[in-house]
Amino acid sequence: MKTIIEPFKIKSVEHISFTTREERINILKNAFYNPFKIKAEDVVIDLLTDSGTSAMSSNQWGKLMEADESYAGAKSFFRFEKTVKELTGFNHIIPTHQGRAAENILFKIFHNKGKVSISNTHFDTTRANAAVNNMVIVDLPINPESNFYFKGNMDCKLLLEKINEVGASNVGLIIMTITNNAVGGQPVSMQNIIEVSSIAKKYKIPYYIDACRFAENAYFIKKHEKGFSDHSVKSIAQEIFSYADGCTMSAKKDALVNMGGFLALNDSEVAEEAKNQLIVTEGFPTYGGLSGRDLEAIAEGLNEIVDEKYLEYRLRSIEYVGEKFIKIGIPIIEPVGGHAIFINAKKMLPHISTEHFPGQSLVCAFYIEGGVRSCEIGSVMFGKFDEQLNKFVAAPNEYVRMAIPRRVYTQSHMDYLVEVGEEVYKKREELSGFKIIKEPKLLRHFSAHFEPLS
Numbered sequence: 001m002k003t004i005i006e007p008f009k010i011k012s013v014e015h016i017s018f019t020t021r022e023e024r025i026n027i028l029k030n031a032f033y034n035p036f037k038i039k040a041e042d043v044v045i046d047l048l049t050d051s052g053t054s055a056m057s058s059n060q061w062g063k064l065m066e067a068d069e070s071y072a073g074a075k076s077f078f079r080f081e082k083t084v085k086e087l088t089g090f091n092h093i094i095p096t097h098q099g100r101a102a103e104n105i106l107f108k109i110f111h112n113k114g115k116v117s118i119s120n121t122h123f124d125t126t127r128a129n130a131a132v133n134n135m136v137i138v139d140l141p142i143n144p145e146s147n148f149y150f151k152g153n154m155d156c157k158l159l160l161e162k163i164n165e166v167g168a169s170n171v172g173l174i175i176m177t178i179t180n181n182a183v184g185g186q187p188v189s190m191q192n193i194i195e196v197s198s199i200a201k202k203y204k205i206p207y208y209i210d211a212c213r214f215a216e217n218a219y220f221i222k223k224h225e226k227g228f229s230d231h232s233v234k235s236i237a238q239e240i241f242s243y244a245d246g247c248t249m250s251a252k253k254d255a256l257v258n259m260g261g262f263l264a265l266n267d268s269e270v271a272e273e274a275k276n277q278l279i280v281t282e283g284f285p286t287y288g289g290l291s292g293r294d295l296e297a298i299a300e301g302l303n304e305i306v307d308e309k310y311l312e313y314r315l316r317s318i319e320y321v322g323e324k325f326i327k328i329g330i331p332i333i334e335p336v337g338g339h340a341i342f343i344n345a346k347k348m349l350p351h352i353s354t355e356h357f358p359g360q361s362l363v364c365a366f367y368i369e370g371g372v373r374s375c376e377i378g379s380v381m382f383g384k385f386d387e388q389l390n391k392f393v394a395a396p397n398e399y400v401r402m403a404i405p406r407r408v409y410t411q412s413h414m415d416y417l418v419e420v421g422e423e424v425y426k427k428r429e430e431l432s433g434f435k436i437i438k439e440p441k442l443l444r445h446f447s448a449h450f451e452p453l454s
Contacts, residue, residue, distance in 0.1 A: 004316045007309045008407060011058060017041050024368050032449035033364055033434060035373045044371030045409065045417055050339045051212075052098075052252035052259060053405035057304060060256070060297045067292035072284050076292035076299075083299040087234070088211075088241040090264035092271035094278055095288030095295060099212055099250025100125040102263035105277045106173075106248060107133040109270060110206065114172030118162060119210075120154035121182040124381060126175065126210060128442050135172060138162055141183050149224040149335065150189040152180030152217075154196050168203035177210040178217040178240070182377060184399070185213070185337030187220035190228065190239065197243035206267075209247040214240065215254045216338030219311040234306040246270075253339070256301035256406055260294045314338075317414060318404055324418040328425050339403055345378060346398040348428055354379050354394035356433025356453060362400045362424070364452075365431055370420030377401045380436075381445045 019027065019042055031037035035048055046053070068074040081093045096102045103126050107117070111133035118138045122130060130137050140162065142153045154176060163171060176196060179187045200207035218236040222228050228236055241247060245267065251260040265271045275285045282289035290298075304310070315338060322336035331347040345352075345359040352358040359376035366372040382395035402417070438449035 004313050006410065007313050016044060018044060019371055021368060024371055028364055028367055033360070033452065034448060034450060035363055035367060035375065036446050038373060043373045045413055046373050047402040047404060048373045048375050050253060050403040050405055051250060053408065054256045054258070055407040056256060056297060060300045063296035063300045064293040067296045069292045071287065073286055074292050076295040077286040080295040080299045083302050084262060084264060087237060087302055088247060088264050089238060090241065090246055090266055092265045094263040094271065094274055094285060095290050096261045096263060096282055097289030098252060098259060099248055099261040100129065101282055101289065102248040102261050103129040105263055105274050106208065107135065108277055109273050110172040111135050114170050116166050116171045117173060117175065118159065118171060119175040120152060120177055120180050120188065122175065123177060123181045124443060131442065141180065149220070150187055150192065151183060152178070152186035152188040153192040156195050156199060159196065159199055163203055168205060171205045173206040173208055174200050175208050175210055179213045179338045184333035184342040185339045187217045187338065189225050190221050193240055193243055206245050209241060209244045211247040212250040212253040213338055215305040215311060216315065219308070219315060220338065233308050233311060237306065251298045251301065254305045255298045256305055257294065257297045260290050260298045314406065321414050321417060325421055328422050330421055330425055341402040342377070343400040345400050349431055351429065352431065352433040354398060355392045356435065358433065359398045359400050360434045360450060361431045365424045365427065366420060369423045370416065372417060372420050374400050374402045376445060380448065
């Protein structure tokens with residue numbers, strides 16, 4: 001059959017509250033035009049993030065009843081550890097309450113080993129954890145015109161140039177983010193993963209995978225990279241991990257859970273240091289800030305995420321929305337990556353300058369028109385005012401990310417999203433920019449206050 005259906009049935013449902021356009025205008029104003037400050041009950045379709053928003057399966061809920069909540073040496077930890085070891089091949093598995101906690105531990109260790117962190121693109125919490133540990137952040141994504149299917153790749157030529165420029169001993173670590181969230185959820189090819197691994201080994205630089213969407217990335221490799229069509233997604237994922245020294249993971253993405261993460265390592269000395277950090281900030285090494293229930297749910301979720309029928313449905317449902325948006329005229333990143341649609345706000349709203357945040361304007365418009373909550377991935381998140389130059393420095397791109405929660409919304413929800421997109425597109429020339437009236441020093445997109453220019 002041509003129709004790809006949801007490879008699951010619905011056993012439990014959650015109520016959606018509906019609001020009027022006038023109500024949403026007031027809600028947005030009271031939230032200082034920041035979607036993170038809107039109450040979830042006032043959102044119709046919530047695409048703010050795919051992190052921790054998955055619907056768990058009946059098997060995952062069943063595992064919660066089997067959980068061992070012992071403080072040390074719980075059976076649930078050893079089941080979790082076995083599953084992660086089988087998937088990643090790493091020797092030391094350290095649970096954390098979420099991905100940013102694993103990043104925090106990693107950067108606390110590696111900032112003493114070198115002052116530069118290199119990535120295909122650091123995303124928000126990775127960037128913040130590197131910054132608070134006084135590391136120099138270097139992003140080396142490829143030119144998007146150079147590879148149609150694997151726009152998430154790292155530029156190996158620029159990587160070699162950067163290592164030679166700063167000196168290998170000054171590079172603390174190299175991080176490969178899969179999929180590359182900041183550039184549209186675009187996947188990284190196996191060839192690129194191998195090439196970066198080879199460079200890291202040559203210069204004796206630790207090489208880590210940010211693995212929060214590893215299964216989606218593995219499916220793209222199976223679908224588009226020569227030589228992998230007959231490989232299982234799980235075997236592709238295992239090969240990806242085999243080229244790295246370790247990984248961080250926010251299990252809130254591709255492990256299909258609402259909370260949890262882990263740090264996986266091969267180096268025994270680094271693992272020992274990480275466990276010491278864990279005990280101070282997260283908890284004992286066999287629970288790491290998680291309950292036994294969480295560990296059980298993650299272990300089951302990691303088994304479920306490599307189901308290729310699920311991944312086919314998952315990526316096709318997102319691709320479907322992208323195709324509809326393109327037909328309307330909404331400019332998006334093509335091809336559609338994993339987990340989200342990325343709208344090019346700069347192209348859609350050329351009359352709004354980057355310092356007035358076209359992405360934030362678009363985010364607000366989608367909420368007003370249809371109660372759709374999304375996230376700006378542009379100069380609000382990554383832009384800054386350079387005090388030395390005395391000018392605003394815009395982010396490389398001005399995107400709006402519509403991150404689709406896993407196993408939560410149906411086809412009709414996606415059709416509703418398309419209708420809202422069409423309405424926003426019709427009114428695009430009426431939209432105005434914003435200014436920031438209050439912001440923190442780090443991760444300002446979470447809590448900044450905005451005010452419309454007109």
